[in-house]
Every structure is written in C-alpha cells, then in structure tokens.
Amino acid sequence: MNPLSTYIKESPFLKEIGEIALFTKRFFKEIAKPKQEYAEFLNQCFWIGYKSLILVGVTGFIMGLVLTIQSRPTLVEFGAESMLPSMVSVSLIREIAPVITALICAGKIGSGIGAELGSMRVTEQIDAMEVSGTNPFKYLVVTRVMAATLMLPVLSSLANAISLYGGYLGANIRGNVSWNLYWFQVFNVLNYGDVLPSLIKTFFFGFAIGIIGCYKGYYSQKGTEGVGRSATTAVIVASLLVFIIDLIAVQITDLLGLT
Template sequence: MGLERKIDQPFFKEVGEISRFTARFFREVTKPKQEWDEFINQCYWIGYKALTLVSITAFIMGLVLTIQSRPTLVEFGAAALLPSMVSVSLVREISPVITALICAGKIGSGIGAELGSMRVTEQIDAMEVSGTNPFKYLVVTRVLAATVMVPILSSLAIGISLYGGYLGTNIRGEVSWTLYVYQAYDALSYGDFLPSIIKTIFFGFAIGIVGCYKGYTSQKGTEGVGRSATTAVIVASLLVFILDLIAVQVVDILGLT
C-alpha cells in the first residue's frame, strides 16, 4: 500500500498542476491586450519547424498504405476500391494522428526546451520583475499558435498523403488523376472531414499546454531542461492517443461514421 501511494501521489499531483496551469491559461487569454505580434511569430516558427517533416511523412504514409493494401484488395477482386479505402483511412485517422505525433515530438519538445532554458537562466523571473506578464507573452501565444497550426498542418498532410496514394495506385496500374480524385472524394463526406479537423484542434491545444507547462515549471538547471523536453513529448503523445480515443467514441455515438 505504501508503494502504491508513493506512485499515485506524483501522478495525481501532476494532473492537478497541469489542470491549474490550463485554468490559468483560460484566465489570461480572456484578459485584454493580446500579444498578436508574438502569436504570429510563433505560428510561423511552429509551422516552419514541422512543415518539412510532416510533408515527407504524409507522402510516405499515402504511398506505403496504398502499396500495402493493394494485394489484399486484388485477392478479393476489389482493386477498384483502393482509392476509396485509402482516402477514408487517411482522412479519418492516419493523417491527423501521425501529424499530431510529429508535432508532439517537434513542437512539444521545442517549446519545453525553450521555456525550460528561459526558466533556469532566470529570464522569466526578469520579465516578471520588469512588469511584463511572462505567462501571457510566452505561454498564451505558444498554446494558441499550436492550436491553430496543428489543424493546418494536418489538412496539408491529408492532401499530400492522398497524392502519395495516387502515385502508389499507379505503380501497379494506371489510373488517371481525375478518376482517382473522383473515387477518393466520392467515398468521403463532411462526417469524415469535420471530426478530423476538430480533433486536431484539441491535439494542438494539448501539445501546446503540455510543452509550455513542462518548460515553464522546469527546475534543476540544464538537467531539468532536458527532462522537460523529454517528458513534454511523452505526455503530449499520450494525450494525443487519449483524445483520439475519445473523439472516435463521440463520433460513433453521434452517428457520423
């Protein structure tokens, strides 16, 4: 019992601290005088940092998924359904989740390390002394930027992965771009696109909050900075899977599948 209590207490304490940090974010974001210049700057850097990796990964996902799925469909005489199957899989699940995981690794760790370095070098303390609100300037802008940019990156990943699927379809066959687009989009509906985009908003928010929390509360010098970056990736990735599970259940209950 004693060991279980020691294990559970840090976990629930962490959950409580993140909840308080999130509540403070919502209080600060509603206050006047937003830092729009810093928000736009963070949108640029967050999108720029992850764009190349997201694009390459999305293209490979679409290509590999198509190549791997084709033999099974051919075996059942359903090769014509390949564009439809690939498009539904990519739009509903694969592209949003993989994009969020990439952003958790790239963006979450970057924010954690950056804010962690500012904390241990007392830059955040200096901002508080000078009368600046460091939470609003550093945390609110980064969380909002991640919330905005992850859905945009996910939408871009969907388009690139569908093009990768088109190339994969033409490796063993010959399908025109017009026919491929018609078959791919004919199998899709707003019930596929809307939940996909909405859940990436929550993915981006979770990634931003976790990265900022880990960095903003970093301690123990340079060792703490590294730990903040590492744990930000782990926790953000876990939250992505949990939020995805919740989103799937909600969509199924609403009958959008």
C-alpha cells in the same frame, strides 16, 4: 485525514494532473485579459507552422504512398482493387494523417517549447520578466498554446492533401488509375462525417501539445538536466494525450453516428 485525500497528495501522477489542470485554468484566465501579444503570436505561428511544413509534407507523402502499396495486394486477392482509392482516402482522412501529424508535432513542437521555456527558466529569464513588470505567462505560454492550437489543423490539412497525392502515385506503381478517376473515387466516398470530426479533433491535439510543452518548460527544474527532462517528458505526455483525445473523439463520432 481522509485516506483518499492523503493518497492524492502523495501520488505524483495525480498531483501532476492537478497541476496541469490549474495551469490550463490559468491559461484561460490570461487569454481573457486584454492586451494580447499579437506580434509574438504571429512569430510562434511562423515557427510552429511554417517551419514544420517540410517535415509534415514529407511524412504525409510517405504515409499515402506506403499505405497504398501495402493495401493493394490484399484488395487484389479479394478482387476489390477498384476500391483502393476509396479505402486509402477514408483511412488517411479519418485517422492516419491527423494522428501521425499530431505525433510528429508532439515530438518537434512539444520538445521545442519544453526546452525553450525550460532554458529560460534555468537562466532566470522568466524571473527577470516578472521583475520588470512583464507578464511572462501571457507572453510565453498563451502565444505558444494558441499558435499550436491554430497551426496543427493547418498542418493536418496539408498532410491530408499530400498523403492523398502519395496514394495516387502508389496506386499507379503497379496499377493504372487515371488522375480524374482516382480523385473522383476519393471525393465520392468522403463526406462531412469523415472530414469535420477529423479536423475538429486536431484543434484539441494542438492545444494539448502546446499546453503540455509550456507546462513542462515553464516549471522546469534547475539545471541542464531539468531542461532535458522537460523536453523529454513533454513529448511523452503530449503523445499520450493525443491517443487519449483520439479515442474520445472516435467514441463521440460513433455515438453521433458519423462513423
């Protein structure tokens, strides 16, 4: 037997990558089939999107406020205090707000999906759905992955707006920047090369969080320990994928000259 094939079969890491790839392949096959579960999809959009608004909003506000307060002394030292709104807006929109929002959702949504589907697997509810003729993959997995993919860009856009408002308050704690001047400097420095790549990569963040959470929960091991492990590993793997996707997105935008 080929040593490489033997290594791949015996490596848990590579084996899991292959299983996730097959799980993702099955997702695209199921989504192409007719009779979508629109009611469950809207229900998941509510739980994934609406129920995360407060957490994302508070986090976004604190991000903008803290970044502005901590950046101001350095800019004052170099006599560039007037560049504070521009610097904060580019930092938040390009990188900080989307990534932090994705990590929050990886912790909240990824663990929630993993624990929910893991509990259904342990209590044999998924097996019961298969016996009754229902397609549990389409009902449980497709709806959650699609909801996460759609809702994370919405949550990220909300975090962008609230974090910029937090930046405005931070700029006025020790300074005096008018409302009109602040937003003029914010939008004057931003362009489509800053906003579009940031928005596009959040779709991939949401898809990665949804697919990992569903995979870990759908194939959870028996017992309550397996449910807990599914929720924990879903957060870890989803967070790691967020950083990997972000790294790839940065490289692509740099090659396209959008940075």
